[in-house]
Amino acid sequence: MTRFRSSFAVVAMLVCVAAIVAVPTNAVAQKDNKPKTKKSDSAGVRLPKPETAIPPLFASESPLAVTFTTNVKQLRGDRGETSPWRNATMTYVGGDGKTVTVPMRAKTHGIWRLKHCSFPPLRLNVSNKEAKGTLFYDLQKPKFVNACNDRDNFEQLLLQEMQLYRVYHLLTPMSHRVRTLRVKYADSSSGKDEATRYAFLFEDPDELADRIGGAMMKVKGAGGEDIEPEQAALVYLFQFMIGNTDFSFNGLHNGELVQKPDGSPVLPIAYDFDFSGAVNAPYATVDPRLPIKRVRDRIYRGYCVLKPEIPAAVERFKQKKAAIYALYSDDVGKLLDQRVVRETLDYFDGFYAAISSQRDVDDMLRSCVGSR
Secondary structure, eight states: OOHHHHHHHHHHHHHHHHHHHTOOOOHHHHHSSSOOOOSBOTTOOBOOOOGGGOOGGGGOOSOEEEEEEEOHHHHHHOOSSSOOOEEEEEEEEOTTSOEEEEEEEEEEOOSHHHHHOSSOOEEEEOOHHHHTTSTTTTOOSOEEEOOSSSSHHHHHHHHHHHHHHHHHHHHOSSSOOEEEEEEEEEETTTOOEEEEEEEEEEOOHHHHHHHTTOEEOOOOOOOTTTBOHHHHHHHHHHHHHHTOOOOBTTTTBSEEEEEOTTOOOBEEEEOOOTTSTTTOOTTOOOOTTSSOSSTTSOOOOSBGGGGGGHHHHHHHHHHTHHHHHHTTTSTTGGGSOHHHHHHHHHHHHHHHHHTSSHHHHHHHHTTOBOOO
């Protein structure tokens, strides 16, 4: 173990322990009828949430029709790095046919899309007290990903990215859950409906970390020796599959790290796939320092020290191939234009050809990255 890795591990342990100690008691959660679960065992090790604790919104993948009401003009004008929270509501029809309205707050966030999209991505703040008994209970602060512009092609780009989250979650539970929404955007200031488009909600990062029994790391600098090798091999292979190079776990750019209290290597979690080749957004570009010219070109960017774990990861992708392709013909996949589906599956065919033999895998690994 290098001196740097030891330092990173010590900082990781301190951050994770501090996060656990600081967790306040949720009085609302104690009074509801959800199954009671221990946060940690007798040794103080954080326990993952059981599947019975899934927030109700993520218990189904079927598209949910909602009306999102807020001051749209205000939100569109919030383009700074520190935007204020704005009042909003989410309304849907419950299983009993009654209309359910959930008060919440919303604020803009992001980097590229915040600057360039006519309707920027949002983060919601949903109070359990306000959301108790609704589908939006226990969401905390999920991301609300909207179509960049009110046009069909941008809606298709959003659905393509959402599908990649579904593929990722099929491969590993250590990934963000998503739920498709059919959203009517209502402006509270004018009383008018702005648009109706598909969007999706993206699991709160801290909720994901809590689900797998850890805490989100805020420390940069993790190298190949610091990350859990089996999970890392799978995540890097997934990034290669979708043609994504717009990420850095070392720099916490479109990548998160979850630290467990036992001091084990951190778990990498990928997100934000709109610059991937599988989406092929017209605005997506490639880092000029890379030896590829187009986002559709693939290059493996995993650490070289992960080579021993690659065969098992390759086998998992092969085992899941039929299930992955089936996602593009189910009720959510059918929302995509059939031309887009064909292009995406053809692109995935290229990935499977690239891992079809040991020689092909060895060729892929020639571009692996040194530990630091």
